[in-house]
Amino acid sequence: MGTWNRRDFLKAGASLAAGMGLGSLHGEALAEGIEAIHAGNAKVLWLTAMSCSGCSVSLLNTENPGPVELLTEIISLVYHPVLSAAQGSTVGEVIEKLTKAGGYYFVIEGAIPAGMSTACMLEGQPLTNHLPKIIRNAKAVIAAGTCAAFGGIPAAEGNPTGAVCVRDYMTQQGLSVAGRLVNCPGCPTHPQSLIGTVAYVVAKGYPAVHPELLTPDMYFRHSVHDECPRFHYWEKSQFAEKFGDEGCLFKLGCLGPLSHTHCPRSQWNGGANWCIRAGAPCTACTSENFAKHRDFPFYRKGEANHPVSYTEAQREGVR
Ligand code: SF4
Ligand code: SF4
Known part of the structure; x- marks a missing residue:
């Protein structure tokens, strides 16, 4: 990958923490997570369900680090439906390989169409055909944006898709939520807290969260x-x-x-x-x-x- 050194990671971690009014210990934890992702030790898979892709666009509005640094030096995205060039069967192969290996971090944007599976397709199949395996084998799941975290606009009253948030979907599927799912709500999600949360989870594991909302205390208290x-x-x-x-x-x-x-x-x-x-x-x-x-x-x-x-x-x- 790129040319960043330890100093650059510390600078990025400190900048992410300072923008949120967090202390230097948080900055060091974020730097550690960013470095692990950069080194390829922590793979990140991002998929979109029922969303407007606004959270993906928001990710690109990041500053300190900026979007180019984010994508070339920091987040080694295995696949992202908006940002990756891969299409069709290549995507299926990438996801198959990743889920087999396990140990990756899964970012999901959008609500899940639990009552109309064809509302979201991935590689010619309903996304919900892939999701249980992807979620089960992930080290942690990060729900990016209010649609993923709480249902949001797709789950509005009267919607015909049976849209649910990621937590409800995981519960329906018998997938364990506790200590695995972190919610990063916002319409859209804020890039700094999303990147910060992913980096923190990679470096330190599951963060302190609100007991019901599952939002990380460091950003949503x-x-x-x-x-x-x-x-x-x-x-x-x-x-x-x-x-x-x-x-x-x-x-x-x-x-x-x-x-x-x-x-x-x-x-x-x-x-x-x-x-x-x-x-x-x-x-x-x-x-x-x-x-x-x-x-x-x-x-x-x-x-x-x-x-x-x-x-x-x-x-x-x-x-
Ligand atoms: S001020 Fe309120 S509406 Fe505006 S982005 Fe923040 S939480 Fe959302
Ligand atoms: S209601 Fe609260 S958040 Fe809204 S403008 Fe007044 S002080 Fe600010």
């Missing part, structure tokens, strides 16, 4: 609300009444209290901006219920239909 730069407005009950106003966006429907992720720390596109700094309410794209229910719109006006309720005395308790 705090809510957007907890760390929001507009939080002082919330505390003073100073609410924006229309887009462009100063103030907390709660009365424009902000769901920051329901979304646990690191957007306020990392922002997006290399720290260029993010939803709330741009004046848009958080739609809780990392939450379990994102886009699932037809009576749960992305935006809402006022507090009448807001899913988060509070009294003034409870304001601190909403955090």
